Amino acid sequence: MTLEDILRLKRAERPSAEFWSQFDRELRVKQLAALVEKRPWWRTISLGRILGGVRRFHLPLGATAVLAATLFSVRDFQAPKSSTVVAPSSAHVLQSGGLTVASAVSMREVLSDHAEPALINVTGPAPDASEDLAPVVPPLVLGAERTAASTGGQFGSMVGVAPHADEPSVFVSSHGRGAVEKFTELQSADTLLSRRLLSPARGFETRVLPARSKPVEPLAQMKVPSGSRRSNLIASATLAATTVPVITSERSARALSDERIYDTSSRVNARGAGVLVKF
Amino acid sequence: MVEFPFAPLRLPRFDPVVMDAIKILGPKTLVASPERQLEADSDMQIVHRVQAGDVAAFDRLILKYRERVFSIVYHMTSNREDAADLTQESFIKAFQSIQRFGGQSSFFTWLYRIAVNSTLSHLRKGRLRSFFSLERVDSDEPVSKEIIDALTDKTDADRDAFVHELQEKLNDAMQKLSTKHRTVVTLFEIEGLSHQEIADVMDCSVGTVRSRLHYAKQLLQAELQPYTRT
Numbered sequence: 001m002t003l004e005d006i007l008r009l010k011r012a013e014r015p016s017a018e019f020w021s022q023f024d025r026e027l028r029v030k031q032l033a034a035l036v037e038k039r040p041w042w043r044t045i046s047l048g049r050i051l052g053g054v055r056r057f058h059l060p061l062g063a064t065a066v067l068a069a070t071l072f073s074v075r076d077f078q079a080p081k082s083s084t085v086v087a088p089s090s091a092h093v094l095q096s097g098g099l100t101v102a103s104a105v106s107m108r109e110v111l112s113d114h115a116e117p118a119l120i121n122v123t124g125p126a127p128d129a130s131e132d133l134a135p136v137v138p139p140l141v142l143g144a145e146r147t148a149a150s151t152g153g154q155f156g157s158m159v160g161v162a163p164h165a166d167e168p169s170v171f172v173s174s175h176g177r178g179a180v181e182k183f184t185e186l187q188s189a190d191t192l193l194s195r196r197l198l199s200p201a202r203g204f205e206t207r208v209l210p211a212r213s214k215p216v217e218p219l220a221q222m223k224v225p226s227g228s229r230r231s232n233l234i235a236s237a238t239l240a241a242t243t244v245p246v247i248t249s250e251r252s253a254r255a256l257s258d259e260r261i262y263d264t265s266s267r268v269n270a271r272g273a274g275v276l277v278k279f
Numbered sequence: 280m281v282e283f284p285f286a287p288l289r290l291p292r293f294d295p296v297v298m299d300a301i302k303i304l305g306p307k308t309l310v311a312s313p314e315r316q317l318e319a320d321s322d323m324q325i326v327h328r329v330q331a332g333d334v335a336a337f338d339r340l341i342l343k344y345r346e347r348v349f350s351i352v353y354h355m356t357s358n359r360e361d362a363a364d365l366t367q368e369s370f371i372k373a374f375q376s377i378q379r380f381g382g383q384s385s386f387f388t389w390l391y392r393i394a395v396n397s398t399l400s401h402l403r404k405g406r407l408r409s410f411f412s413l414e415r416v417d418s419d420e421p422v423s424k425e426i427i428d429a430l431t432d433k434t435d436a437d438r439d440a441f442v443h444e445l446q447e448k449l450n451d452a453m454q455k456l457s458t459k460h461r462t463v464v465t466l467f468e469i470e471g472l473s474h475q476e477i478a479d480v481m482d483c484s485v486g487t488v489r490s491r492l493h494y495a496k497q498l499l500q501a502e503l504q505p506y507t508r509t
Contacts, residue, residue, distance in 0.1 A: 003500050003507055007468040010354060010449060019363075020345070027341065027367045034371050 319385035326386055329377050337377070341370055344387060347470065348394045354465040355398045355458070357450045365401055369394040384479070391472075391480050395462060402458050445506060452502035460495035467492055 015023075322343075328336040348369055353362035372393050373380075380389060453461055462481060466472045467488075474492075478485045500507065 003496060003503060004468060006445070006449065006503060006506060007464070007499070009445070010469050011350075013350075013353070013446070014346070015349070015359065019359075023345065023349075023363055023367070024341075026363070027370060030367050030371055031374060034375060 315385065318387070322386035323382050326377060326380060326382070329374075330380075337374055340373075340386065340390075344390055345370070347387075348390060351391065351394055351465055351470060352398050354453065354469055355395075355461055356402065357454055361401070365397050366394065369397050372397070388476065388479060391466075395466075395480055399458055399462070448503060448506065452499050455502065456495050456498060460491050460498070463488055463491040464495045464499070 322340065325336050325339055329340075345366065349362055349366045352365045352369075353359060356362050356365070369390065373390050380386070453464070456464065459481070463477060466477045466480065467474070472480070474485045474488045477488045481488070
């Protein structure tokens with residue numbers, strides 16, 4: 001008798017029929033429980049379904065993605081243009097669309113020899129002026145104006161709008177003043193363009209804006225309480241030191257002769273904020 | 280058996296045991312004997328019916344394989360209750376995952392794989408019951424009767440006691456083996472699977488199967504020395 005024969009004996013180990021009937025009942029119950037049990041959500045996820053759903057909406061998803069990317073890129077492209085119109089004083093200048101830009105472009109010919117930017121505030125009734133501008137300005141110029149309007153950098157350098165918010169947004173230089181003078185001369189000249197476009201009767205005006213001071217931080221303007229207390233103490237001490245009775249000072253002045261006064265004052269050499277005493 | 284009134288859930292269940300069985304058995308094509316091939320074809324037809332919604336057809340698979348699956352699990356765990364639970368669990372896993380069974384292997388190999396993986400996972404968790412239960416040996420079976428007659432020359436009463444003692448010794452010797460060696464011995468000596476089938480079920484090479492089988496037999500031989508006669 002070998003080991004294999006003994007092991008083969010285990011094949012004869014068989015459960016009874018009652019065991020199998022109970023086994024079937026339990027298996028049925030477990031099958032039903034497995035069918036009706038609420039599965040966790042992560043077990044209900046089917047990768048095939050997800051991929052199928054994505055495949056079904058492939059075209060709309062792609063179109064939406066392209067549209068979103070386009071909107072973001074357009075918004076990012078327009079962002080620097082809006083930042084050039086930060087200055088409140090120049091905002092209403094730029095709001096009159098084509099006319100303002102047309103004036104600026106026409107000014108570019110005048111200002112082209114100036115390296116530094118200058119501020120020129122040009123205002124005017126936009127709708128009427130634009131209507132009048134149409135027959136005068138050739139189409140090529142209008143195209144150039146639109147180009148200039150789209151390129152905020154050129155316009156900013158011409159009008160002198162600072163790109164950063166912390167810098168003074170509007171400033172006037174000597175070249176700017178010269179440009180204004182030239183512009184005034186141009187306006188006063190007897191040319192068709194200046195008469196029809198840049199006359200004050202049509203709403204144009206040229207003026208030099210005052211230079212603006214740097215904005216001060218609100219926190220820097222606040223006074224420290226200790227500083228106010230210190231100033232109060234110094235003020236009271238100074239008052240006590242300087243309040244000499246008038247009678248006493250007059251009496252002393254009378255008692256002193258002119259020579260002595262001169263001698264005393266020559267010894268005390270007061271210059272500026274300092275006092276030099278000689279002995 | 281009672282007709283099963285509900286349709287199976289089509290949603291796949293990502294059970295690690297089943298996934299492992301699919302992963303292992305997926306790309307392989309088992310080399311099977313003609314009888315096994317016929318059996319596999321018959322099983323595949325039933326599987327297709329179940330996949331088409333004929334849930335009652337799965338009962339035929341249960342009836343066909345429950346004893347074999349139970350036998351594997353029972354000889355691996357040496358406990359009847361554990362074996363019953365694990366066998367039921369294996370059938371439920373197969374039922375829930377049958378939509379993903381593509382027929383790359385035979386159904387019984389796939390079912391064996393699920394059962395073996397479930398049992399190994401169960402044994403790894405150490406949830407074994409502390410006692411071992413023994414099934415009654417069917418002494419009417421010719422093979423077992425022949426073996427018992429050869430082993431004993433005693434009366435019927437003494438013979439029953441001797442068979443019970445031999446069963447206990449066999450169980451003890453089997454439990455001294457590691458789970459992998461025990462599985463190899465069970466599948467080869469008791470279930471009668473070929474080396475290739477065992478290698479497919481256990482996801483190892485045929486050489487590994489042979490090596491484990493040789494080592495396990497040496498240990499069992501040493502344990503059962505008093506009962507082996509040449």
